[in-house]
Amino acid sequence: MIKSEIGKRRYQTRLKPRSGWPELTALIDVMFLTLLFLFLSASFVRVSGVKVELPKVRVSSAVSLERFIVTVVPPASAGQPHLFYFNDQPVSLEMLKQRLAEVSGRSGNASIIIRADRRVPFEQVAQVMALAEAAKLSSFIAVVPASASQETVFGQ
Numbered sequence: 001m002i003k004s005e006i007g008k009r010r011y012q013t014r015l016k017p018r019s020g021w022p023e024l025t026a027l028i029d030v031m032f033l034t035l036l037f038l039f040l041s042a043s044f045v046r047v048s049g050v051k052v053e054l055p056k057v058r059v060s061s062a063v064s065l066e067r068f069i070v071t072v073v074p075p076a077s078a079g080q081p082h083l084f085y086f087n088d089q090p091v092s093l094e095m096l097k098q099r100l101a102e103v104s105g106r107s108g109n110a111s112i113i114i115r116a117d118r119r120v121p122f123e124q125v126a127q128v129m130a131l132a133e134a135a136k137l138s139s140f141i142a143v144v145p146a147s148a149s150q151e152t153v154f155g156q
Contacts, residue, residue: 049088050071050073050085050088050115052071052072052073052115052116052117052118053117053118053119054115054116054117054118054142054143054144055118055143055144056143056144056145057143057144057145058145067110067111067112067113067140068086068087068103068110068111068112068113069085069086069087069088069112069113069114069115070084070085070086070096070112070113070114070115070128070132071084071085071088071114071115071116072084072085072114072115072116072117072120072124072125072128073085073117073120074117074119074120082120082124084096084128086099093127093131096128096131097131097134097135100112100131100132100134100135100137101135103135103137104135104136104137110137110138111137111138111139111140112128112132112137112138112139112140113139113140113141113142114128114129114132114139114140114141114142115142116128116141116142125141
């Protein structure tokens, strides 16, 4: 008899279905949070402020790194040495060697991105790569893909 009494009870809600448009505040909040997440999670290659014309190369995939940047610029006039910049700060070749050693001492897995103007002879680029290798740092050369104008990094 107890079973039949339990089945006879009915519960009725006081909520009534509402018609019309849903509140857009929650939708807009979710949309802005998604945009914020996408902007903050996107990976960017830090580009220095020194203007150089990068060579164009066909690249199968781009590597996205945020590391230390060495820029090599051709001299303003013939007969002068090439200009070197470490994170937008002008340095000599000896100072560059010291900075790379400091970076290697602070971080065991640091990378160097070399941004060399296309008019700079490869000998200068190879010299910077040799300095990075002596400091036990991996080095990459920044190039522009042949089909695009954005910078990417081509690995060593």
